[in-house]
Amino acid sequence: MATFIIIGLIMAATKITVLSNGSLKVEGDFEIVDKEGNTYDLGGREIVSICRCGLSKNKPFCDASHKGHFEHEAIAFALPPKIKQ
Numbered sequence: 335m336a337t338f339i340i341i342g343l344i345m346a347a348t349k350i351t352v353l354s355n356g357s358l359k360v361e362g363d364f365e366i367v368d369k370e371g372n373t374y375d376l377g378g379r380e381i382v383s384i385c386r387c388g389l390s391k392n393k394p395f396c397d398a399s400h401k402g403h404f405e406h407e408a409i410a411f412a413l414p415p416k417i418k419q
């Protein structure tokens with residue numbers, strides 16, 4: 335009789351929500367690194383908001399500076415097919 339042990343086959347998904355007039359909400363299994371590959375210490379947070387307006391004083395994180403200064407209605411769409419090179 336064979337015994338099988340399954341380890342690590344279940345990966346938690348990362349979900350990124352594009353918020354209208356605001357940030358990108360990131361939740362799930364993720365890490366955020368800088369250009370050198372150093373990991374940002376999220377202080378135990380499991381959900382963070384990433385600035386996409388460029389106004390945050392705490393980039394890459396949102397500090398709510400977008401309020402009243404950034405407009406974008408977040409509606410999902412399909413990108414054109416990737417061109418193979």
Ligand code: FES
Pocket residue numbers: 356357358384385386387388389390395396397398399400401
């Ligand atoms: S998206 Fe919130 S400060 Fe930029």
